[in-house]
Amino acid sequence: MDFSALQRTSKITDEWRYPEAAARASGLLQVDREPDHRLYWEEYGNPAGEPVVVLHGGPGGACSPVMARYFDPAPYRIVLFDQRGCGKSIPTVAADGPAVALAHNTTAHLIADIERLRDALGITGRMHVFGGSWGSTLAMAYAIAHPDHCASLILRGIFLGAPEDLRFMYQGNAATFAEAPYALTEPGSYVSYPEAWARFLAPIASAERGDVMKAYKAIFDMAPATDAERQRQLEAALAWSVWEGTISNMIPDQADEGKFGEAAFALSFAQIEAHYFANHLFMAPDHIIRNAATLARIPIHIVHGRFDLVCPLTQASRLVAALRDAGAEPATFVVTNAGHSAMERETALALTAIMDGLRPIEG
Structure with missing residues (x-):
């Protein structure tokens, strides 16, 4: 097709x-x-x-x-x-x-x-x-x-x-994903984008997925001191950004992530969103x-x-x-x-x- x-x-x-x-x-x-x-x-x-x-x-x-x-x-x-x-x-x-x-x-x-x-x-x-x-x-x-x-x-x-609006988009079945990635344990955006959801959760350790937004915020709040830490922060920002860019379209463009996949945009976008969401807007x-x-x-x-x-x-x-x-x-x-x-x-x-x-x- x-x-x-x-x-x-x-x-x-x-x-x-x-x-x-x-x-x-x-x-x-x-x-x-x-x-x-x-x-x-x-x-x-x-x-x-x-x-x-x-x-x-x-x-x-x-x-x-x-x-x-x-x-x-x-x-x-x-x-x-x-x-x-x-x-x-x-x-x-x-x-x-x-x-x-x-x-x-x-x-x-x-x-x-x-x-x-x-x-x-x-x-x-x-x-x-x-x-x-x-x-x-x-x-x-x-x-x-x-x-x-x-x-x-x-x-x-x-x-x-x-809070329930944010949980729908960012939490979903994350807490049980490692054991049952396709189980519909909670409502959420993930139900229509399972492959993108797996990529979104990848930067977060299984033990930290009980609160995905908190785990991402911890990565963004880190003051990276090494190239490895800077890379981890960038990869997390890209995962956050691309997740939203993907689910924004009823029919995602599989070949082009657009601005959401650009490093400079993702770093700002993800960290500003996490900043506002952690503070209840x-x-x-x-x-x-x-x-x-x-x-x-x-x-x-x-x-x-x-x-x-x-x-x-x-x-x-x-x-x-x-x-x-x-x-x-x-x-x-x-x-x-x-x-x-x-x-x-x-x-x-x-x-x-x-x-x-x-x-x-x-x-």
Whole structure:
């Protein structure tokens, strides 16, 4: 069977409505000192258009020019930026080490960074906030803190970050894997990706698999003193990163791990994620659900893949139920025949259609 053909049909290719373009402006914004954090940002589209701030996933991911293709460049001013420690922002874990890149790197810092970026770019009114996966989490956390700055939230692959959500993705049957690798002892993403799951667990000793995230965090927190220790840390980061990259696609590309298999990206991505997950995303338990009444004041558009095994559909369903309990229907709730990736065809087209159909910002 031609699996590459299946992969091509699941990803958006020529169906994009808007072409990829070069950034109209870009820069580095100083947002903190000791350590100095500078955020890389880019702008696309109409400088006089309605502002859209795009929040990438992870935590620990990065933006890329393709993320501007969901938006008509005529009515929108599109702002992409790399969060602290990520992408082209400075410092990064890969280049500067976790002690520097993870300092002053919390959800509260990221929310404050969005405000600083607004001020630096002269955005004074309400704006659209567009985010997927962890980007959806950050978008909602930002909206709870600054509801009057949000004209709408456009969210993909809802991630609430509850302990059971993380256990589903990272724990599964790990505790019994050595004795019964194919036993369905616990729910988890592993059920659809058994080969990738084995590779993900390989860096962790069997005796430490009762808490996989804790075991990975111990490797990432190690200050490597030898080439062997540096290699072990890199191999763990790659295993963590490639696991998420693989299960993000309903039909994984067996021949290309993409950025998830690149050493510099993996070192930053894995260690930032582990940092946030070990600290409960730096939010109070159920922070988003407990503040659904605030979110209910804002039009919320949700696109979620039915076959998402990074952020299962139950997370979007839980959010929608909380909004309804607060007296508001989501403005859009679309369930696509897709997995987690924003690059899967149905999800990309749905997000583009939502942006094309938004009402102009009033006031």
